[in-house]
Amino acid sequence: MTNPQLTRIPIxxxxxxxxxxxxxxxxxxxxxxxxxxxxxxxxxxRLETGKTVKLGEPRCLHRGHAKVRGAKQARSD
Structure with missing residues (x-):
């Protein structure tokens, strides 16, 4: 193997x-x-179904809005 190449996308x-x-x-x-x-x-x-919330990380200057499409607590059986 003198010239190894990827044959598929790594996962x-x-x-x-x-x-x-x-x-x-x-x-x-x-x-x-x-x-x-x-x-x-x-x-x-809070992340609640139908709400749009602002999220951010000021230390990294990352900000954005997220529309919550669904938030449902699973049952713990």
Whole structure:
């Protein structure tokens, strides 16, 4: 193999094991006060179906709007 070449597009897969109850994880994602502790530091409101929220990370100058198409808490059976 003196000249190796890609023959297909590389694919990377990842996952994360979260050892918390479903309702805690859901709240952490939809509540900007909680989300600011580990991800996006600015959010204009909760992620709720039909709402448009502003999201941002001032340290990186990233900002944007997101229209929430659906936010439904899964049942923890």
């Amino acid at each position: 990377a897969k990842t996952g994360m094991l979260i050892r918390k109850p479903v309702e805690h994880v859901f709240e952490a994602i939809v509540n900007p006060d909680v989300t600011a502790k580990f991800w996006s530091s600015k959010g204009s409101g």
